[in-house]
Amino acid sequence: MRRLSLAIAIAGAAVVVLRFPRIMELFSSGAAGSIVAAVCAVLVPPAAGLAWHWNRRPGARPSESRTARLLDNRQFVLGTGVVALLTYAAVIAPVLSSFDPNTQTDLLGAATLAPSLQHPFGTDFYSRDLFSRMLYGARWSLGIAFVAVTLVVVVGTSVGVIAGVTGGIVDSVLMRMVDGGLAIPRVLLLLVVAALWGNLGFFPLAVLLGLTGWFGVSRIIRAEVLSLKERTFLAAARALGISQLRLVVRHILPNLVAPVTVTAALGVGNIVLIEASLSYLGIGARPPDPGWGNIIREGHELIFTAPWISIFPGAAIFLTVIGFSLVGDGLRTALNPRAS
Numbered sequence: 001m002r003r004l005s006l007a008i009a010i011a012g013a014a015v016v017v018l019r020f021p022r023i024m025e026l027f028s029s030g031a032a033g034s035i036v037a038a039v040c041a042v043l044v045p046p047a048a049g050l051a052w053h054w055n056r057r058p059g060a061r062p063s064e065s066r067t068a069r070l071l072d073n074r075q076f077v078l079g080t081g082v083v084a085l086l087t088y089a090a091v092i093a094p095v096l097s098s099f100d101p102n103t104q105t106d107l108l109g110a111a112t113l114a115p116s117l118q119h120p121f122g123t124d125f126y127s128r129d130l131f132s133r134m135l136y137g138a139r140w141s142l143g144i145a146f147v148a149v150t151l152v153v154v155v156g157t158s159v160g161v162i163a164g165v166t167g168g169i170v171d172s173v174l175m176r177m178v179d180g181g182l183a184i185p186r187v188l189l190l191l192v193v194a195a196l197w198g199n200l201g202f203f204p205l206a207v208l209l210g211l212t213g214w215f216g217v218s219r220i221i222r223a224e225v226l227s228l229k230e231r232t233f234l235a236a237a238r239a240l241g242i243s244q245l246r247l248v249v250r251h252i253l254p255n256l257v258a259p260v261t262v263t264a265a266l267g268v269g270n271i272v273l274i275e276a277s278l279s280y281l282g283i284g285a286r287p288p289d290p291g292w293g294n295i296i297r298e299g300h301e302l303i304f305t306a307p308w309i310s311i312f313p314g315a316a317i318f319l320t321v322i323g324f325s326l327v328g329d330g331l332r333t334a335l336n337p338r339a340s
Contacts (some may be wrong), residue, residue, distance in 0.1 A: 012045030068280020082323030090138035097132035132289035151210025160221025181215040258335035265328035269321035
């Protein structure tokens, strides 16, 4: 983790030095989004440097704890590095990009240009800079994934806790609803809703993905709650007359942090894949706005003459899914109470 902090600090410092004129331009633009991107570009290197220095101090690393197992897990560190760099690039997209993602520079002379120094990822059929479209597409894809997973965790955890704690008829009704939701193919349901709804924007699509993805999470949380109810400390708390609400807030929810965190980390990659699939089918990011899925769609007919148009967004999706999978596996190992 120390090496990761140092690498992020060095990369961030290089961005500030190399793109300093662009950062000053964004500060003077007056646009809120541009100013936020510039501030993040300036603040991340010293923050990562402080984290590196803090981890170097004597006694900074715990001896035998979940934190120690987490920081020693190479999968988690590698996945965190990939996720951090992708997220950092998405946040500071205006700083890194030299072209507007939707601007057609020269339809005759600059269409489907191969990667070069001026266009690191080349250009597409409409002469738009693919590097800029990839960065802004990351904002769309990762932003939707984070919002949707947050909704999945909140709804799934709430339903699972209510079903597990209440039991009886409430548990039966909620679980039959979950079974019904799991029985419907998710992509088919999304396509039907999108067809009925029409043009989906950022938040409607994120809400739709979130409301169709919590069923499995609720089952996992319900199983954890039922297991916790058999523990001795909960029996002792009930014997002391602690109210049901306080029992949930003080004793059950803290013990659900591990499964919820692992589920959320693994869920982000899944949402990115589903969102890219929907964008490829024409649901999601609407042209000319970039999204990783619709960039692949725009380049699939040119896969033999301009393969970079589809390869780069495909590689970004691959790295995102692998990164979050590594983070989830590392969290599962470190937060496992049976781990030695």
